[in-house]
Amino acid sequence: MDTATSAPAPPDRISPTKRRIHLGRWGVHAVLLAYSLLALGPTLLIIMNSLKSRSAIFDDAFSLPTSETFDLVGYDTVLNGSSFDVYFRNSFIVTVASVLLVVFFSAMAAFALAEYDFKGNTMLALYLAIGIMIPIRLGTVSILKLMVSLGLINTLWALILVYTAMGLPLGVFLMTQFMRQVPRELKSAARVDGANEYRVFGLVLPLVRPGMAAVAVFTMLPVWNDLWFPLILAPAEDTRTVTLGASAFLGQFERNWNALLAALTLAMVPIILLYVIFSRQFLRGLTEGAIK
Secondary structure (H helix, E strand, O other), rough: OOOOOOOOOOOOOHHHHHHHHHHHHHHHHHHHHHHHHHHHHHHEEEEEEEHEEEHHHHHOOOOOOOOEEEEOOHHHHHHOOOOHHHHHHHHHHHHHHHHHHHHHHHHHHHHHHOOOOOHHHHHHHHHHHHHHHHOOHEEEEEEEEHHHHOOOOHHHHHHHHHHHHHHHHHHHHHHHHHOOOOOOHHHHHHHHHHHHHHHHHHHHHHHHHHHHHHHHHHHHHHHHHOOHHHHHHHHHHHHHOOHHHHHHEEEEEHOHHHHHHHHHHHHHHHHHHHHHHHHHHHHHHHHHHHHH
């Protein structure tokens, strides 16, 4: 019986179009990687040198700490020679309180704007949107007079109230987009079952968690890193934030590079860790908001 032999199949060839697409993707990734290294380079350099001795910093600033160059003298100077623990506590209280208030009130305002059709709805939304474009620092003098009249100077409440007002316009704008995507049938069914508006609002909140996470991250970063309002509203030693305390170290330890680098590391590492922890929820919130 004759046996038919089949010739081997020719190898698959990548079309020029696919090749250009692959090269384009690699090019985009290369640009993003280069930008990431450029952005993270100074941060990594500060952290590495904060863990080295003074002589090692000047001998080779770009080398990693070794068993011979590893030294925590800068952290010892900062933690034992200052009130850095108080600064951390103040920043933590102000940041957490501001984020919670912004997220809560933004969700409530967004629920009202998205759910109820009342006179002035559009104008109110536009008014809040204008708050995104106008920097709150333009009203520093008026804010300072208000806090003085309320007796809130050198208190954490002054910072919490200002940061809450600062974060609300963007928070309401983002949350409104998510609230409008919640099915009306779900809310109508809850009302038919006898749920009041507060109960309906509570049922809607779990459905907009990505938006709440995005608002939280957008609020958290500028609050932790802000230097302007802590310097004006709460410059006292017992109400200083981490950023204000770190800036004070720049003058106090002008020639002590170990202490300077340790103070900068302690000021920026916590917020970086928080961003890494919540980055997935943050990106999910932005992605879902864009797709919807």
